[in-house]
Amino acid sequence: MTALAGSTADAFWPTSLRRWNAVCWLLFALMAVGLVGMERSGGSKYVALALLGAMVLCYAILYRLPANPVVRPHVYLSVLVVALGGLAYLRGNYAALFMVTLPHYWMFGRTPRASMVFLGLATAATLAGNVARQDGWTVEFFTEILVSTLIVVAVGVLIGLWTHSVVEQSAERARLISELEETQTELSEAQLRQGAADERERMARDIHDTLAQGFASIIVLAEAARAGLEVDPARSAQQLRSIESTARENLAEARELVGSVQGPGRAVAGSVAGTLRRTLDRFAEDTGLTVDAELEDLECDQQTRIALLRCTQESLANVRKHARASTVGVVLARQPYGVELEITDDGAGFLVEESAGFGLDGMRKRLAELGGRLTVTSSVGDGTRVLALIPQTDTPGPRSTTGNENGDRA
Numbered sequence: 001m002t003a004l005a006g007s008t009a010d011a012f013w014p015t016s017l018r019r020w021n022a023v024c025w026l027l028f029a030l031m032a033v034g035l036v037g038m039e040r041s042g043g044s045k046y047v048a049l050a051l052l053g054a055m056v057l058c059y060a061i062l063y064r065l066p067a068n069p070v071v072r073p074h075v076y077l078s079v080l081v082v083a084l085g086g087l088a089y090l091r092g093n094y095a096a097l098f099m100v101t102l103p104h105y106w107m108f109g110r111t112p113r114a115s116m117v118f119l120g121l122a123t124a125a126t127l128a129g130n131v132a133r134q135d136g137w138t139v140e141f142f143t144e145i146l147v148s149t150l151i152v153v154a155v156g157v158l159i160g161l162w163t164h165s166v167v168e169q170s171a172e173r174a175r176l177i178s179e180l181e182e183t184q185t186e187l188s189e190a191q192l193r194q195g196a197a198d199e200r201e202r203m204a205r206d207i208h209d210t211l212a213q214g215f216a217s218i219i220v221l222a223e224a225a226r227a228g229l230e231v232d233p234a235r236s237a238q239q240l241r242s243i244e245s246t247a248r249e250n251l252a253e254a255r256e257l258v259g260s261v262q263g264p265g266r267a268v269a270g271s272v273a274g275t276l277r278r279t280l281d282r283f284a285e286d287t288g289l290t291v292d293a294e295l296e297d298l299e300c301d302q303q304t305r306i307a308l309l310r311c312t313q314e315s316l317a318n319v320r321k322h323a324r325a326s327t328v329g330v331v332l333a334r335q336p337y338g339v340e341l342e343i344t345d346d347g348a349g350f351l352v353e354e355s356a357g358f359g360l361d362g363m364r365k366r367l368a369e370l371g372g373r374l375t376v377t378s379s380v381g382d383g384t385r386v387l388a389l390i391p392q393t394d395t396p397g398p399r400s401t402t403g404n405e406n407g408d409r410a
Contacts, residue, residue, distance in 0.1 A: 027100050028056050044090050055083040062108070073108035077118040080104065081125050088129030098126045099152050106160040115160060123153050205362040213317045214250035218243050220320065221286055242286050272305050272339075273297045273332060276312055280330060283316045293330045300339060304390050307366050308332070308341050311374075311388045314359045315343040323347025323384065338372070338391035346383045352376055363388070 058076040084098050105122065109115030127149060225239035273295035284291045300308070312330065319325055325347030332341050364374040372390035 023100075027097070028052065028059075048087060048090050051083040051086045054079055073110065074114070074118075077105065077108055077122075081118065081121045084122050085125030085129045088126045089133050090129075098122060098149070099156075102152070102156040102160075105156075106164060112161060112164055115164070116157070119153065119157065119160075123149065201365075204358075205366065211250055211253055213313055214246050214253065216317060216321065217246050217286065218250075221246070239286070242282070245282075272300055272308055275305065275309055276330065276332060279309065279312055279316070283320075283328075287320055289319070289325065290327045291330065292327065295330070295332045296334060298332065298334055298339060300390075300392075303370060304339060304392075307370055307372070307390060308339070308388065310366060311341055311363050311386070312343065314363050315386045318359060318384075319345045319347060322350070325383065334392075335389075338389055341388040343386045343388075344383060349378045349380045349382045349384055351380060352378050360386075 058079045062072050062076045080101055084101070087097060101122070102119070105115045105119040109118055127146065221239045221243045225236040225243070228236045228239070274297075276295055277293065280291045280293050283289070316328070319328055323345045325345035327346050329344040330342070332339075334340075360374065360376060367374050367388055367390060370390050372388065375387040375389075376384070377387075378384035
């Protein structure tokens, strides 16, 4: 069997069965040759040719012009039933065509029920033609024609039902494969979108932690230098030098960000303590605040050094902008569960649950990428404590921390 090229059967039958079309056309041609060459002249010969011609014509129309997917297949099957009955009446050996056309009922019936109906009609028409030709039921008819026809029909029904089931399963598998491919495509697009969003968030965090903080420092220093030009020129000159240094650092950070290089990687080369000490000295020089630092000389991997530096920079920026503090304390130490950085101030404090902003949230995400956590504790009038913890692979996991972890002032 085959799905006819370009016909509605293509939706139900695999193209690998297309050869059946050639078999059908060959049999139709042989029958036509037999009718013309072997039959004696007479009315029955022309009737047989007419029946065969009508069947072939309908088959050709269905094969070439599949415009109507419902009417034409059923019209062809109806003509086939009539032709089989007529040919069986004209001559017994024409009934062999019935076996050849068995696949057509399953090809064009569209549903198992319709296929069974047309197959039953074709069987009845073929048997009726034989009965009429032999003038009633005879022993020969019962033993040679009826039994063999019913056996052929039973086998055809079983094969047809099995084939229809296989085709339905194939169609269902094809549908599931199509849905799976669509899902995979959607998942791939979602991953691309998520990757782009993550990259934008990373860039935003890096810009906030580097360039934005540098610009904020420049603004504060510029305002202070302008205000002290007349009363304290030496102090203003020092602040101008700090502005120049900060601007150069910002320029270097910008170049590294544009070049997709982790800019802090070059800035934090060496020990964590040395990098933090330089940052704290600059902060004390720019703000005039007292900085008490206890920095253990630790050797950490590059990402850990960057995270600790960014946490320190963000915390100091918050102190500069919001705390109105006089003293800042910084403690860096290795604990059994990891590296711990604590930054405290004696400033105004704030209500952690009412805070909003990007700075501490960026710190929290940066630490989370390393398996760490951020704890913020503060209350109005009692200062602020920021505790950053990064677990190390050669130490036990982080201990439980208490306090509010949702505060942010930047």
